[in-house]
Amino acid sequence: ACKGQSSSSQTGIVCRITRPAILVLNQETTQMIQKAFQRATYPDIKGERVILFLGKVNYGLYNIQISNLSIFSSQAELKKDKSIDIAIQNVSVIFKGTLQYDYNGRWLLEVHRSVDFEIDASLDLQINTQLNCNAGRVQADTSDCSLSFHKLLLRLHGEKQPGWIEKLFTDFISFTLKLILKGQVCKEISVLANIMANFVQDKAANFLTDGDIGVDISLTRTPVIKGSYLESHHKGFLTYKNQSSSFQDSTYTPNLLGDSRMLYFWFSDKVLSSLAKAAFLDKRLMLTLTGDEFKALLENKGLDTTQGILQKIFQISSISDSQVVVQSLTAPLITCTLEGTVVKSSVSVEIQLLHQDQAPTVAFSFEESQESIQDFLKILTTMVGMPVIISRLEPALTTLLNSKGLDLFDIINPEVLTKQGYLVLQMDFGFPQHLLQDFLQTII
Numbered sequence: 001a002c003k004g005q006s007s008s009s010q011t012g013i014v015c016r017i018t019r020p021a022i023l024v025l026n027q028e029t030t031q032m033i034q035k036a037f038q039r040a041t042y043p044d045i046k047g048e049r050v051i052l053f054l055g056k057v058n059y060g061l062y063n064i065q066i067s068n069l070s071i072f073s074s075q076a077e078l079k080k081d082k083s084i085d086i087a088i089q090n091v092s093v094i095f096k097g098t099l100q101y102d103y104n105g106r107w108l109l110e111v112h113r114s115v116d117f118e119i120d121a122s123l124d125l126q127i128n129t130q131l132n133c134n135a136g137r138v139q140a141d142t143s144d145c146s147l148s149f150h151k152l153l154l155r156l157h158g159e160k161q162p163g164w165i166e167k168l169f170t171d172f173i174s175f176t177l178k179l180i181l182k183g184q185v186c187k188e189i190s191v192l193a194n195i196m197a198n199f200v201q202d203k204a205a206n207f208l209t210d211g212d213i214g215v216d217i218s219l220t221r222t223p224v225i226k227g228s229y230l231e232s233h234h235k236g237f238l239t240y241k242n243q244s245s246s247f248q249d250s251t252y253t254p255n256l257l258g259d260s261r262m263l264y265f266w267f268s269d270k271v272l273s274s275l276a277k278a279a280f281l282d283k284r285l286m287l288t289l290t291g292d293e294f295k296a297l298l299e300n301k302g303l304d305t306t307q308g309i310l311q312k313i314f315q316i317s318s319i320s321d322s323q324v325v326v327q328s329l330t331a332p333l334i335t336c337t338l339e340g341t342v343v344k345s346s347v348s349v350e351i352q353l354l355h356q357d358q359a360p361t362v363a364f365s366f367e368e369s370q371e372s373i374q375d376f377l378k379i380l381t382t383m384v385g386m387p388v389i390i391s392r393l394e395p396a397l398t399t400l401l402n403s404k405g406l407d408l409f410d411i412i413n414p415e416v417l418t419k420q421g422y423l424v425l426q427m428d429f430g431f432p433q434h435l436l437q438d439f440l441q442t443i444i
């Protein structure tokens with residue numbers, strides 16, 4: 001998936017992240033950079049130089065470790081059709097280690113010295129991240145990563161050291177050290193960026209999976225970066241029992257979404273319909289009410305159970321040993337319109353009598369074909385059926401999404417808008433402080 005331009009007729013879901021969201025996510029940048037510096041390893045720096053009056057000197061900086069790190073500020077901005085540019089100012093880091101050097105002194109006396117040092121560095125980082133598509137997954141490319149140093153000072157512990165060391169450090173060692181720092185830190189940034197991209201991809205796929213029902217969120221094109229937003233385009237195809245089904249003609253165009261809210265999700269209603277179809281195939285679209293529940297529902301909707309057809313239903317048996325089974329007979333068809341979401345499905349309602357020692361028997365069954373009770377069915381459906389279904393569906397979906405960790409996210413003022421052929425979710429979010437911390441702890 002993804003090579004070359006979009007086969008946008010295959011796009012079922014679009015995720016848009018706008019500049020306000022980038023600013024919130026940028027607050028997490030410093031933690032990521034700190035993690036990159038901590039993960040980086042700093043190899044020993046060895047060399048030999050001929051020093052005036054001393055002859056050949058062998059030196060080495062060993063066991064270079066970070067002893068502390070602070071980051072002043074960072075900015076992130078979206079560069080149209082190019083990258084997400086992250087600038088980090090005033091990273092100040094102190095390295096500790098041991099400097100060892102030896103040379104042949106006067107009268108061929110061998111001199112071996114080992115002295116602890118601190119290197120005090122302060123630098124800026126510039127990371128221009130490109131988002132690519134690799135086998136249908138988002139890939140972050142942070143190879144355009146540069147460090148610029150304001151300060152790089154060597155401090156030696158113990159008694160006053162000879163001046164030539166300072167010069168050696170300034171003229172040679174610091175050059176090598178800058179190269180090592182750039183190479184190691186930028187490598188770790190790239191590793192972390194791709195760990196994050198994989199985490200989001202896998203977590204997103206998990207969000208959209210329950211049992212045998214899943215959504216194929218492979219990218220259908222390289223993520224798009226504009227001045228005020230970035231967005232990813234996903235197939236949105238249904239996978240049910242590991243079989244994938246596709247659909248055509250989704251009509252996504254960028255002007256369907258705004259850029260004032262932090263997060264937008266565009267869903268073609270074909271995605272919703274295929275999910276409803278999977279739920280139907282998975283025998284999830286059925287509801288069983290006890291006779292008492294059913295009666296109470298009718299009564300608190302003001303229906304008189306002592307008249308007409310209801311009277312017939314409730315007189316035949318002691319209501320407590322009966323149940324009402326409501327189920328879809330066909331896969332529901334979901335379409336989105338300006339007025340709202342329309343669900344078309346034929347449904348059967350059966351009133352069954354429960355018996356001690358045998359399977360329930362059907363006392364009444366309603367299907368939309370019966371003329372005589374058409375009006376009654378209409379009333380029953382709108383006044384009782386729909387509210388009951390919705391009142392069961394909401395907690396079920398909430399439980400499902402919370403079981404995936406949605407409740408970890410601080411979602412602000414979410415809105416659901418339906419238009420002809422698609423549905424838009426738009427929201428702001430607060431990034432939960434601990435979420436990234438907990439995640440970074442899991443990365444060694």
Ligand SMILES: CCc1cc(Oc2ccnc(N(Cc3cccc(OC(F)(F)C(F)F)c3)C[C@@H](O)C(F)(F)F)n2)ccc1Cl
Pocket residue numbers: 013015016017131138199200201202203204205207217223230231232234263265
């Ligand atoms: C769960 C949201 C979602 C993610 C999808 O798939 C992917 C895959 C890779 N990246 C993304 N991005 C969008 C996005 C926005 C908000 C949260 C989110 O994931 C998550 F945080 F909720 C969790 F799953 F980790 C993913 C990012 C993509 O847009 C970008 F920026 F990389 F280009 N989405 C497809 C549909 C839906 Cl509804």
